Amino acid sequence: MDETIAGTETAQIPVQRGEALLDAAVRYVEERHWDVFPGTWLEAVDGTQRCSCGEPACALPGAHPAREDWATGATGSASVVRRMWSTQPTASILLPTGRTFDAIDVPESAGFLALARIERMELTLGPVTCTPDRRMQFFVLPGAAAKLPDLVRTLGWPPASLDLVVFGEGTYVAAPPTRHGFRGAVQWACRPTPANRWLPDAEELVPPLAYACGRDVRR
Known part of the structure; x- marks a missing residue:
C-alpha cells in the first residue's frame, strides 16, 4: 500500500497503517501460532513523529512495550488481538521471544553474507527480519540464548568478540510492518511461509552467522 498516493488525506494514513498492523498481527497468531502484544506507537507532535511513551529522546520510538507487564499481556488469541488493536x-x-522462537541478531552486512552462505550450504532457514537500524534477526528454535556462548x-x-546477540526468554x-520512528519499518528478508514453518536449531545457523560476523570484525 502506497501511503503517498495523491489525494490521500493525512488523517486517513494512521487508519490505513493500523489496518495493515492488525491484519499482520492476526496472521502471526493464526498462521504461525506466535504470541503477540501491542507496543507503543507514533504520534505527530509539532510536525514530527514522536513515540507515544512521551520520551523525546526515545531510543525505539514507536517500537517498544507500552507497559512493564508486557510479557503477561502477550496473546495467541486472534479475537484478543483484534480487541487490543481496536483500542490503538x-x-x-x-513478539515475545523464548516461547515459540528465539532470534539471533547480527549486523545487516553480516546477515546478508550469512544468507548467501546458508543457501550454498542448503541449510534450513526460518523467517528473517531486517530492522531500520541495519540489523537482521534470524528466527530459530527456543533455547538459542543458552547455547550461543x-x-x-x-x-x-x-x-x-562477535556482534552476535540472541533474544530469548x-x-x-x-x-x-512496525515502524521505528523516522528510520522506516521492520521488513522481512525471508518471509514466514509454509516452507519455513519448522525452525532451525541454533546449532545449524550459528556457524555461518559467526563466520559472517567474524568477517565483519576483520574488515
Whole structure:
C-alpha cells in the first residue's frame, strides 16, 4: 500500500497503517501460532513523529512495550488481538521471544553474507527480519540464548568478540510492518511461509552467522 498516493488525506494514513498492523498481527497468531502484544506507537507532535511513551529522546520510538507487564499481556488469541488493536490501531507489533522462537541478531552486512552462505550450504532457514537500524534477526528454535556462548567458543571465537546477540526468554522483537520512528519499518528478508514453518536449531545457523560476523570484525 502506497501511503503517498495523491489525494490521500493525512488523517486517513494512521487508519490505513493500523489496518495493515492488525491484519499482520492476526496472521502471526493464526498462521504461525506466535504470541503477540501491542507496543507503543507514533504520534505527530509539532510536525514530527514522536513515540507515544512521551520520551523525546526515545531510543525505539514507536517500537517498544507500552507497559512493564508486557510479557503477561502477550496473546495467541486472534479475537484478543483484534480487541487490543481496536483500542490503538497504530500500535506496534511486538513478539515475545523464548516461547515459540528465539532470534539471533547480527549486523545487516553480516546477515546478508550469512544468507548467501546458508543457501550454498542448503541449510534450513526460518523467517528473517531486517530492522531500520541495519540489523537482521534470524528466527530459530527456543533455547538459542543458552547455547550461543558454547557454540561460538567451539568455533574458536570469544563470544564477546562477535556482534552476535540472541533474544530469548524475557525479551522481544518488533515484527513487520512496525515502524521505528523516522528510520522506516521492520521488513522481512525471508518471509514466514509454509516452507519455513519448522525452525532451525541454533546449532545449524550459528556457524555461518559467526563466520559472517567474524568477517565483519576483520574488515
